[in-house]
Amino acid sequence: MNPRKRVKKLRRLSELEDLINKEKEKREKETRPIISISSGTCGRARGSEKLTEAFKKAIRQENLQDKIILKSTGCHGFCEAEPNVIIYPEGIFYQKLAPKNAQEIIQRTILKGEIIDSFLYVDPTNGQKAIREGEISFYRKQRRIVLGANPLIDPLDIYDYFSIGGYSSLLKTLSSLSPEEVIETIKKSGLRGRGGAGFPTGKKWEFARAQKSELKYIICNADEGDPGAYMDRSLLEGNPHRVIEGMIIGAYAIGASEGYIYVRDEYPLAVANVSIALEQARKLGLLGENILGTGFNFDLHIAKGAGAFVCGEETALIASIEGRVGEPRQRPPYPAVKGLWGKPTVINNVETWGNVPIILEKGADWFASIGTNGSKGTKIFSLVGKINNTGLVEVPMGITLREIIFDIGGGIPQSRKFKAVQTGGPSGGCLPEKLIDLPIDYESLTQAGSIMGSGGMIVMDDRTCMVDVARYFLNFLRDESCGKCLSCREGTQRLWEIVTEITKGKGTMDHLALLEELAMAVKDASLCGLGQTAPNPVLSTLRYFRDEYEAHIKYKKCPALVCKDIISSPCHYICPIDQEASTYIALIAQGRFEEAYNVILKDNPLPSVCSRVCHHPCESVCRAGEGGEPIAIRALKRFVIDWAREHNIQPNIPSTEKSRERVAIIGAGPAGLTAGYYLSLRGFQVTIFDSLPQPGGWLIKGIPKHRLPRELLQRDIDNIIKTGIEIRTNATLGRDFSLADLFNQGFKAIFLATGAHRSIKLGIPGEEAEGVIQATELLKKINFGEKVELRGKIAIIGGGNAAIDAARVAIRNENCQKVIILYRRTINEMPAFKEEIESALEEGVEIQFLTAPKRIIVKEGKVIGLECLRMKLGEPDSSGRRRPIPIEGSEFIVDVNMVIPAIGERPDISYLQNVDRIQVTKEETIVVDRESFMTNLPGVFAGGDVVTGPATVVEAMAAGKKAAKTIEEYVSTGKIKMEYKLKRPSIWVEQVKLSEDELEKARRPKLTKISMKLRKSSFKEVEQGLSENQAILEAKRCLRCDLETEEAKMAMRREK
Amino acid sequence: MIRLIMNGLEVQAEEGWTLLQTARFYGLEIPTLCYHEGLSVFGGCRLCLVEIGEGSKARLVTSCTYPAEEGLIVHTDTKRVIAARRMMIELMLSVAPNSKTIQDLASKFGVTQVRFKIRNEECILCGLCVRMCAEQMDGRAIGFQNRGYRRKISTPFDLRSEECRLCGGCIYICPACQLRCQGPEAETAVCNACLTLDPTCLDYYNELQCWMYDAGRCGTCVREAREKKNTSAASKL
Amino acid sequence: MEANLSLVPAIIDKYKAQKKALIAILQEIQETYNYLPEEALRLVSKKLGIPLIDVVSVATFYRAFSLKPKGRHQITVCLGTACHVRGGPKVLEEFERKLGIKAGETTPDKKFTLETVNCLGCCAIGPVVVADGNYHAHMTIRKVSRILKPLSKRE
Incomplete structure (x- = not known):
């Protein structure tokens, strides 16, 4: 509003009517373009003020001062897109702007009418650009009856509010409706309190109206203390007059002469904008005495909160306005009967007041037509957390969670899995994935164990720990409790203590029972809403995520990798064979390489193998990788192994007396070798049988030499044999001997670790022709140096590691002209290791995505071509990946001379044919107990790929390592007792830190590869190792998460 | 007169009476701690809870603050009430385990364990x-x-x-610091021993040896008897 | 160090020494002095006719008030649910580590006060840190030193 304008107080209703009409007409006739800049608190935090300044400058430069209207408005709602502008009248939406973009917008869009592509919103699911607000997926399903006005008006200008028809409802009310009629309208509309409890607003007003009192008050509750909820702030900042208008109408209906807007002090901009709005309203005579000549007196003041969540509760809020501590009191008497200073008081939430003018304008029936039976109208939700489109969402009641999270919210960032959504703030609960189709309204949320609350909606993914979430809310509540009731004050404190113990891995199952018992007592015994709903986060997470609590308690695991005292360092935590990566990295940083070597050997009998081919799950959870690059852990391990080899450091293999029972292991692959190693160290007499002429399993049969040099494999195997194991090669179970034979020979336990080496057939015509070789067969022949016919153009079907291995092996063959991999999905779904795919492409392998074979074209018994179909991706299947759907009529032919199926492998368990009762699956894997690895036959254990299907080297090793323990227990005691411990480093090593500057510049080192010529012509190892300097620098980059636990801190203090 | 139903009994309360006053008038026992006739009501210790209303609308309120209402249905000892009461006592014990008053309440209402970490604050903030x-x-x-x-x-x-x-x-x-428990199991969180003291102090002295009357003597009898006999005189519940 | 209390009577008079304006008066004193000096509270108690203990009750109940002087630079880390889920606690720990104090405390040289807040309403840009009134969006551990460096150099 132009401060120089002389404001004339409106003294009659007709004067207001004229003013509104005048402003409306002005707006309708406006031809100049309007640039509306989203400038709420978070817009400003993103630089909207600088953007506004830049626009002003650009406008001045082009001399367009009176030709363009620049408006700094309240929040437009799409916070993810801030800073954003909307250009009217077209409604063009430009997002994520920087101040320097202002000039371009003025010059191109305003002056020339051009749309600037780079500023448009792009839909992440289909790549489409949207020009107008209504085209953006975020806005499409919304119904912004309350927030929709924000982009249209300058909140500091009451005349702008008039121009969109503002205060027409007040006019209508004072001109033609009695207070009772107003209350009837609100009752009929079905409006329910938007602050959380959902009490019918009309009813509340009716109670208050019925009270006989000279003085009555109305209050707007803008305390909005729920963390994650900020819709009230947005409404007060962006459209304060809407709320004021609603309150004046309400005061009239109830008979109140004074009102308060209680705003929390953490909202300085809202306080400022509301103050200015009140001043303007007062100056124009919309507040004060004898409003518009009707004899109705009403004035509105601001009361500021002072930082207490409990003051969102009605009676505590009243106490705060009265200048006292925010302690709730008992109800009855309800505030509508006896409230502020003992007088009848109506307290409503900001959003509730904001709905009043629209209901009066468009009618109760219109409002009641939106929403569900029990919950009418819209609700504003703040959609935050792990969500792509963060922002304020206004939707009709009854919309489902799925629509909000996926259609409007755009799903979870980084394609992570949706886990839960917290609604209702600290008084609410977490709703799990299985409730995703729940229609949102007051009743359905309460039934599901949560509440609507003020509308905060916090989305969580698989990296959010629900136990940690419960702990977070309890911490919040024990601090915010007013402290009067023993049940709430002491109860929340004790609930917090117990949940904290659970997050530290010190929880017991008794704790869970105690949590529930205490939670019920706190709920029942507390005086006010805070205490009564305080247990909700705990109760709802226990209800839907009990298994997560049990994982923390029974297995000492935090599946979301959050609870620090359980996780210690994520690399150590996630390693299937418990390698202490953080410890050996710490030793490398200190130059103590030999000690690092021993730490590796302690848990890993195949260290050279792992240093080359492990799929490093540790790196995928490395904390340095969050917003940066993970530590090159496998490369560091390799450095230590190579260093030890170069310096002739021999592993210290204890030779123990083999005084215990005999154990037979079938399969000398990673699982079998590892099990054998640990059993042998424990004194068992181990014999490993393998059908191949050499031990190694898939390591020697399947993995190509350019990835795993055979000298290294042999070195590891030799060290394992040195512990005193007997390996019998060329011995096939089922053909040369049976399980019964083994038991008869005196073996007390058998470990089946025969892997999964049988390629799955494609099942298409022509597969029997000459020129079709299964990938596993091809790899075996090449790895064992047998003759194999490779010629011309080779098509490999599949997207896993076997396919890539086969491709890279084929392209090294001089007779091979071209190698194409055909995969039926896209690169995002391809299961092979990303580094392997990259190397294959470097070596000239071609990959065609979304392609599947239909039939092999055979001529005279030989392969001459492959008929293929193009695919497209549909809905996800049971694996969670999008299902490939053939596109009708898209057949095409590829000229090939050979076809290599590599679509997956299965175990070959024909040796179990005569073992009737053993349990197997239809995928031909052996069924075992998850923790003991025992099959349903006593004494017969199994592990590795023969149980899981094709997996990874280290997972097979882990099975072998764990099975060795359970086999030992079974043989010694006949019983298997599982014990779970927290993972901790075996020694505490001081951290060697990088300086601030070094940290800024340090980057994850890239491993060098041998020349392309050498790569394509031999099976020499492709990747090279790190130098000593590189290794030490990278090791220093490690954040040393293992030093973050309480134990670590105590240990380091002691050592100082 | 206000008519309401307490534990199935139709009772009449004067204007301005609370549920607690009404109950006491009729001899119904409701435990209290932070309530005192000579002081204003506070309603913080949550011991005097009673259940009002019926079915899904039933809820617990403190009887010391809730006014008698016409037609109100009140129950003083339902499952919910007892469970809440016991938990309140357990919470109190965890911060003031040496209070005889609270130990007595524990014995009376069957609280036999304290499953929280003891804090020894000697104050339950009853006001x-x-x-x-x-x-x-x-x-x-x-x-x-x-x-x-x-x-x-x-x-x-x-x-x-x-x-x-x-x-x-x-x-x-102060109920917490005034009567300090000096019984034989004084170090543990809950002992309940003083209810079954055998012999009691009256077996040795001519008058009651309580803290209030004679500072420092409570439990003396038991200690002396134990020292005399060299065996534990009190039995734990 | 005795605070100069000359501004307090004016604040009290502005609200006509009304009992119900206690919180508003305390808020203004807090804003003026950056904390609530003991003597100011005694003066408020006297002028408003509220027992000192009741004034102290109110002053210690609300988080907006501080009875201890704050540092010259104020760092506030948002620990709202959205910021928590996005890694806010790690950012707080880094500040605690770098400044050598815990949340709610002031460094011995009175330079920095580190505080947490339960939601600033800027959830879209979380984790959020406010340093001397400036909002910092999408905080990470690495950005912590970038914020502290220039403030440390300043007085």
């Missing part, structure tokens, strides 16, 4: 001392400070208060 100082002694030297788990009772700025006249009213009225 009796605050109200005593303000209302009976007109001192206003102490009051509540902070909120939530940090709440405490103290003088302004934790300094010697000018308003304090050393009358001792706060110590007199």
Whole structure:
């Protein structure tokens, strides 16, 4: 509003009517373009003020001062897109702007009418650009009856509010409706309190109206203390007059002469904008005495909160306005009967007041037509957390969670899995994935164990720990409790203590029972809403995520990798064979390489193998990788192994007396070798049988030499044999001997670790022709140096590691002209290791995505071509990946001379044919107990790929390592007792830190590869190792998460 | 007169009576701690809870603050009430395990374990001392400070208060620190021993040896008897 | 160090020494002095006719008030649910580590006060840190030193 304008107080209703009409007409006739800049608190935090300044400058430069209207408005709602502008009248939406973009917008869009592509919103699911607000997926399903006005008006200008028809409802009310009629309208509309409890607003007003009192008050509750909820702030900042208008109408209906807007002090901009709005309203005579000549007196003041969540509760809020501590009191008497200073008081939430003018304008029936039976109208939700489109969402009641999270919210960032959504703030609960189709309204949320609350909606993914979430809310509540009731004050404190113990891995199952018992007592015994709903986060997470609590308690695991005292360092935590990566990295940083070597050997009998081919799950959870690059852990391990080899450091293999029972292991692959190693160290007499002429399993049969040099494999195997194991090669179970034979020979336990080496057939015509070789067969022949016919153009079907291995092996063959991999999905779904795919492409392998074979074209018994179909991706299947759907009529032919199926492998368990009762699956894997690895036959254990299907080297090793323990227990005691411990480093090593500057510049080192010529012509190892300097620098980059636990801190203090 | 139904009994209350006053008038026992006839009501200890209403609308309220209402249905000892009461006592024990008053309540209502970490604060924030100082002694030297788990009772700025006249009213009225348990299992969180003291102090002395009457002598009898016989005289429940 | 209390009577008079304006008066004193000096509270108690203990009750109940002087630079880390889920606690720990104090405390040289807040309403850009009134969006551990460096150099 132009401060120089002389404001004339409106003294009659007709004067207001004229003013509104005048402003409306002005707006309708406006031809100049309007640039509306989203400038709420978070817009400003993103630089909207600088953007506004830049626009002003650009406008001045082009001399367009009176030709363009620049408006700094309240929040437009799409916070993810801030800073954003909307250009009217077209409604063009430009997002994520920087101040320097202002000039371009003025010059191109305003002056020339051009749309600037780079500023448009792009839909992440289909790549489409949207020009107008209504085209953006975020806005499409919304119904912004309350927030929709924000982009249209300058909140500091009451005349702008008039121009969109503002205060027409007040006019209508004072001109033609009695207070009772107003209350009837609100009752009929079905409006329910938007602050959380959902009490019918009309009813509340009716109670208050019925009270006989000279003085009555109305209050707007803008305390909005729920963390994650900020819709009230947005409404007060962006459209304060809407709320004021609603309150004046309400005061009239109830008979109140004074009102308060209680705003929390953490909202300085809202306080400022509301103050200015009140001043303007007062100056124009919309507040004060004898409003518009009707004899109705009403004035509105601001009361500021002072930082207490409990003051969102009605009676505590009243106490705060009265200048006292925010302690709730008992109800009855309800505030509508006896409230502020003992007088009848109506307290409503900001959003509730904001709905009043629209209901009066468009009618109760219109409002009641939106929403569900029990919950009418819209609700504003703040959609935050792990969500792509963060922002304020206004939707009709009854919309489902799925629509909000996926259609409007755009799903979870980084394609992570949706886990839960917290609604209702600290008084609410977490709703799990299985409730995703729940229609949102007051009743359905309460039934599901949560509440609507003020509308905060916090989305969580698989990296959010629900136990940690419960702990977070309890911490919040024990601090915010007013402290009067023993049940709430002491109860929340004790609930917090117990949940904290659970997050530290010190929880017991008794704790869970105690949590529930205490939670019920706190709920029942507390005086006010805070205490009564305080247990909700705990109760709802226990209800839907009990298994997560049990994982923390029974297995000492935090599946979301959050609870620090359980996780210690994520690399150590996630390693299937418990390698202490953080410890050996710490030793490398200190130059103590030999000690690092021993730490590796302690848990890993195949260290050279792992240093080359492990799929490093540790790196995928490395904390340095969050917003940066993970530590090159496998490369560091390799450095230590190579260093030890170069310096002739021999592993210290204890030779123990083999005084215990005999154990037979079938399969000398990673699982079998590892099990054998640990059993042998424990004194068992181990014999490993393998059908191949050499031990190694898939390591020697399947993995190509350019990835795993055979000298290294042999070195590891030799060290394992040195512990005193007997390996019998060329011995096939089922053909040369049976399980019964083994038991008869005196073996007390058998470990089946025969892997999964049988390629799955494609099942298409022509597969029997000459020129079709299964990938596993091809790899075996090449790895064992047998003759194999490779010629011309080779098509490999599949997207896993076997396919890539086969491709890279084929392209090294001089007779091979071209190698194409055909995969039926896209690169995002391809299961092979990303580094392997990259190397294959470097070596000239071609990959065609979304392609599947239909039939092999055979001529005279030989392969001459492959008929293929193009695919497209549909809905996800049971694996969670999008299902490939053939596109009708898209057949095409590829000229090939050979076809290599590599679509997956299965175990070959024909040796179990005569073992009737053993349990197997239809995928031909052996069924075992998850923790003991025992099959349903006593004494017969199994592990590795023969149980899981094709997996990874280290997972097979882990099975072998764990099975060795359970086999030992079974043989010694006949019983298997599982014990779970927290993972901790075996020694505490001081951290060697990088300086601030070094940290800024340090980057994850890239491993060098041998020349392309050498790569394509031999099976020499492709990747090279790190130098000593590189290794030490990278090791220093490690954040040393293992030093973050309480134990670590105590240990380091002691050592100082 | 206000008519309401308590434990199935139709009772009549005067205008302005609370449920607690009504119950006491009719001889129905409801335990209290922070309630005192001579002081204003507070409703903080949550011991005097009763269940009002029926079915899904039934809820628990403190009887010391809730006014008698026409037609109200009240139950003083339902499952919900007892469970809540027991938990309140358990919570109190965990912060003031040495209080005889609270130990007695534990025995009476069957609280036999404390599953929380003991804090030994000797204060359950019932506010009796605050109200005593303000209302009976007109001192206003102490009051509540902070909120939530940090709440405490103290003088302004934790300094010697000018308003304090050393009358001792706060110590007199405090249920936690006044009767300190000196029984044979005094170190444990809950002992319940004093209910079954055998022999009692009256077997040795001519009058009751309680803290209030004669500072430092409570439990003396048992200690002396034990020292005499060299065997444990009291049995634990 | 005695605070200069000359501004307090004016604040009290502005609200006509009304009992119900206690919180508003305390808020203004807090804003003026950056904390609530003991003597100011005694003066408020006297002028408003509210027992000192009740004034202290109110002053210690609400988080907006501080009885201890704050540092010259104020760092506030948002620990709202959205910021928590996005890694806010790690950012707080880094500040605690770098400044050597815990949340709610002030460094011995009175330079920095580190505080947490339960939601600033800027959830879209979380984790959020406010340093001397400036909002910092999408905080990470690495950005912590970038914020502290220039403030440390300043007085």
